[in-house]
Amino acid sequence: MxxxxxxxxxxxxxxxxxxxxxxxxxxxxxxxxxxxxxxxxxxxxxxxxxxxxxxxxxxxxxxxxxxxxxxxxxxxxxxxxxxxxxxxxxxxxxxxxxxxxxxxxxxxxxxxxxxxxxxxxxxxxxxxxxxxxxxxxxxxxxxxxxxxxETLFYVLAVASVIVLIPTIIAGTFLSRFILKPIKSLTGTMKENITDAKWKKINLENRSRDELYEMEETFNVMIEYLKDNFERQETFVSDASHELKTPISIVKSYAQLLKRRGQDNPELLNESVQAVDSEADRMQKLVEQMLLLAKNQENETYSKLDIIQLTRETVDQFKGAYDRELTFEAEAEKIMVNGNHDQLQQVFYILIDNALKYSDEAVNVYVLRRQSEVQVKVQDYGQGIPQEEAEKIFDRFYRMDKSRSRDLGGTGLGLAIAKAIMEKHKGQLTVSSESGNGSIFSITLSTID
Missing domain, CATH: 3.30.450.20 (PAS domain)
Known part of the structure; x- marks a missing residue:
């Protein structure tokens, strides 16, 4: 019915x-x-x-x-x-x-x-x-x-019919009034399913009742689904594009080895190094994509010392790179609530980028700002143009793709760092000028 x-x-x-x-x-x-x-x-x-x-x-x-x-x-x-x-x-x-x-x-x-x-x-x-x-x-x-x-009986019977007729008419208009937005919502849903559209409901000249709230919620949901679908499409497209190049290189060297590798030791060594390098690139890309995919999972948060965590990360880079890397902190201990591995991943990404895109010293600062703490990573590299400052946090975005590929970049590092900071209810910002280096800053709330 x-x-x-x-x-x-x-x-x-x-x-x-x-x-x-x-x-x-x-x-x-x-x-x-x-x-x-x-x-x-x-x-x-x-x-x-x-x-x-x-x-x-x-x-x-x-x-x-x-x-x-x-x-x-x-x-x-x-x-x-x-x-x-x-x-x-x-x-x-x-x-x-x-x-x-x-x-x-x-x-x-x-x-x-x-x-x-x-x-x-x-x-x-x-x-x-x-x-x-x-x-x-x-x-x-x-x-x-x-x-x-008997007269009263007939009068009441006629009066009952007279009352029921407007009731039926009113019920019909009421059902149409209530069901019109529901039918519109159903029709829009079917159209979105059959035609693969992201159509929303027109809310102009509508009374702000419960049905209006339902339709408004539907529009918000459609916008949310559209945004996530487009992000997913972009992610898959970009990931496919990024994997296509190393796969093509590996395939080309494999075919080259098949034709001439047995009689040419130099070509064999070159091909093995290229395949190994591209395999590392693909492994790193896949690991970073998996990290992004797991970003929505529930993680364990605990009380940790942000200064100790930052110093440990800097020390690890000092042991691995023969580069000038300094660390300064305004306090001995600053406590925050977060996930140890995820925050360390953010520091790895920022310091690794600073070392890649700068040949000079890299400075790391930990600053206390009332109820917040700031960790800044400063490099003296090529810098970032103002028009590209916001784009660098997008997935797979690279300013100089040829140079980034030479340096092993995938365009996912800053996107991962941004996602982790948003999950920690913090901020990741950049201050930079082209040719004058960059300062990446993360901001977190402190706890007692």
Whole structure:
């Protein structure tokens, strides 16, 4: 069952039940009020008959009772043995078949008939001529009452229909109002699936209700998916491109070895070195791509001394490179919350880049800035043009691709460092001028 049908059905059934309850209450309230009015009127009439019998003992009872005979009714005097003390007084002989009873107390009741209007009866004890207690029973057919109730029934039925028709119409408009944005959302989803588009929903001239929030969330999700999909495509494309070159080189040297390598030792050595170099390049590229892919995984964070970690990294580079590498810190210990291996990877990347792209000294500083710590890596190399300063953090981006390839660069190092710093809620920035070297700075919050 469609949602629109459910909305119309629910609203219609709800209104139908509500109307039936209200109309039923109105019907029975009016029924009781009308019946009580008839009962009070017949009770007064019965009391008048009793007073007349008591005040006029010398007048013939039959003649006296005829004067008080209801138009649509009947009068009976019933003895204690159940016999009629006078003939039944009525204008319609069919009424004589109605039941009767002897009673020593005043009672009222309704005799329900299936083929005609009901009868209201009032029974009241009186003292008869012989001094015995008899029952005066007055009957009245509720013709006016029945006609009024029948009229009320039809009026309420028509009113119910009149109320239900607008309810159904309103339910239809309500379902259309609610389902229109849902249908638009569904259609956009299907279009995005079948046509591979990144279509968003138009939110102009829309009331800011829950449906608006749903559509706005959908647009944000589409933008997020589009961005991630494009990043994935770019990543795969760039990775394929980067792997294509070393693979081509390895394949070329393999074919060269196959043709002439056995008879040329120099060519053999050159080919082996080239294959080994390109294999190292591919291994490094794959490792860095895996590191980027694992960037979203949960890592263990702990309290660590950023100065000690930076000094250890600098010492490792001093032992491996015959280069001037200095380290300065403004304090003996500065504690941060982070992952030891990931932060060390950032320092490796920054120092390694500084050594690659600079032939002069590389300086590493650790500075305390109130509730933050800054680690700066300064080199005196070629520098970075201002227009390319933001691009260097993109995956696979290299300013001088030929020189970067000669130096073994993949264009992933700074992207990895940026991702790690974002995960640590820190910052990685660069300050540089073309020809005047560069300063890469990371900023982290300190802890006590």
């Amino acid at each position: 469609k949602l629109s049908t459910k909305i119309r059905l629910f609203s219609s059934l709800f209104m139908l039940v509500l109307v039936l309850l209200v109309n039923t209450a109105i019907y029975y309230l009016f029924y009781n009020m009308s019946l009580n009015a008839e009962k009070a009127e017949l009770t007064d009439q019965t009391n008048e008959i009793t007073e007349a019998l008591n005040e006029s003992p010398n007048i013939a009872k039959s003649d006296l009772l005829k004067a008080y005979l209801p138009t649509d009714g009947m009068v009976r005097i019933i003895g204690k043995d159940g016999e009629f003390l006078i003939p039944t007084l009525t204008k319609d002989q069919e009424f004589t078949e109605l039941p009767f009873t002897f009673s020593k107390k005043q009672t009222a009741g309704v005799i329900e008939l299936s083929n005609q209007a009901d009868f209201l009866t009032i029974s009241k004890p009186i003292i008869w001529e012989n001094g015995e207690v008899a029952t005066l029973q007055v009957y009245k057919q509720l013709v006016a009452h029945s006609e009024s109730m």
